[in-house]
Amino acid sequence: MTTTDDTPPNSPALPPEPKALRKRVVGLAWPIISENLLETMLGIVDTAMVAALGSAAIAGVGTGQQMMFFVLAALAALSIGNSVLVAQAVGAKSLDRAGHLARQSLIWSLFFSIPLALTGVLLSHYLVKGFGVAEDVSSIAIGYFEVTMATAVVLVALVIGSGVLRGAGDSRTPMVVTLIANILNVILAYGLIYGHFGLPNLGPVGSAWATFVARAVALALLLRVLWLGRNGVSISGAGGGWRPEWSVAKQVLKLGVPAAMEQMLIASAFVFLTGVVAHLGTDTLAAQRISMSALSFSFMPGFGFSIAATTLVGQSIGAKKPLDAAAVAKTAATWAVIWMGSIGLVIMVLAEPIMHRFTSDPEVIRIGAAGLRIVALTQPAWAIGMVHSGALRGSGDTRFPMIISASGVWTAVLLAALLTRVTNWGLPAVWCAFLCTSPVTATLSCRRFYSRIKSMADAQGETPAALASAPEPIAAH
Secondary structure: OOOOOOOOOOOOOOOOOHHHHHHHHHHHHHHHHHHHHHHHHHHHHHHHHHHHHOHHHHHHHHHHHHHHHHHHHHHHHHHHHHHHHHHHHHHOOOHHHHHHHHHHHHHHHHHHHHHHHHHHHHHHHHHHHOOOOOHHHHHHHHHHHHHHHHOHHHHHHHHHHHHHHHHOOOOHHHHHHHHHHHHHHHHHHHHHHHOOOOOOOOHHHHHHHHHHHHHHHHHHHHHHHHHHOEOOEOOOOOOOOOOOOHHHHHHHHHHHHHHHHHHHHHHHHHHHHHHHHHOOOHHHHHHHHHHHHHHHHHOHHHHHHHHHHHHHHHHHHHOOOHHHHHHHHHHHHHHHHHHHHHHHHHHHHOHHHHHHOOOOOHHHHHHHHHHHHHHHHHHHHHHHHHHHHHHHHHOOOOHHHHHHHHHHHHHHHHHHHHHHHHOOOOHHHHHHHHHHHHHHHHHHHHHHHHHHHHHHHHHOOOOOHHHHOOHHHHHOO
């Protein structure tokens, strides 16, 4: 953080120069955005590879991936706990403690992944049957899910290790190893699904084994980087051994569990929303699925700047510079609004061509385009809400984002159910519900963050003047 050299003792810490801060925020966010895109492509490649095996193979792998969505959401959220703690330790210049936290996070990832793997394998049959899919689809989905869950130790360690590196301010390494994993996955999936390159012909389940091997290689590369160290944080340095410490696990879980619950509640809300939309007919359901695909891409900048805010706010709080944390949140929110607002504009203008890329059915295109235009209007509010939720997590508050985000999504889903019953708007009614709730949740998250930062600044004797008007210019976007 930039401060002037002639700052008198006990005077307020000056926020960083806008240009330098913008460079830090964007520099941390773009690899995260790229990593999310690459992770999404991992699933798309698996689906594309098995497409030649028929519709049952596509549906089976797709069902297995849908089940893994819940697992990945929980794991990604749990990684927030260690990421925030490492970021705060780095901000406090306690690099030995940051390395110790990194070691403990990896140790506890092993303890967490073993029961997760056993539970997933034992319950895979019952979970897949709960989707009510055909028998041939069910057998493929069970095989895919069993392999993925049985090898969960690699997945968990990879997610946790990536979170540690982001907490240390390194978002490029996770992006690079994800890129390597993608390239390796393409080669292995082609070989294991169809029996090429001297590899066994495993059919659709071969895609799960290919993903496991690719992730294992990525994990090995990630662990090497952590061992050598990044930004002064290393799992090979001083500051404690490898014996598991429950006190550290409690700190990680205290921050991570609310974030995990948030993601699980949101995921379950969207599952419920699928049921709501299904009552509107097959064409509307198909249009909704396409809308969700477009939505997943539009969210990526928001996720990137949200995680960047979590890391940099955490480092600022660790350094006892709450005004810097406020500057980080404002910069991240501004850039998130710019990116997501731009994507929203593209969606608004090109709604029909976007739908046409997925389907040639004119009715599905008509319904989906109308829904996408409503989705486009929600982008700025979602950007503000996502970044300030991330900033709150970086400050150590993961409970409020859980309450606001989960309740906001569930309120929108229930409102959508009501609107589809009492109006004939169809799919636009569903997204109108989110258009109504997203500005409210964004405003609440924004005000909560600046109120929290103001309290920290007051406690440390810093002037809160710089915070007094902070929410207004952000909300104005």
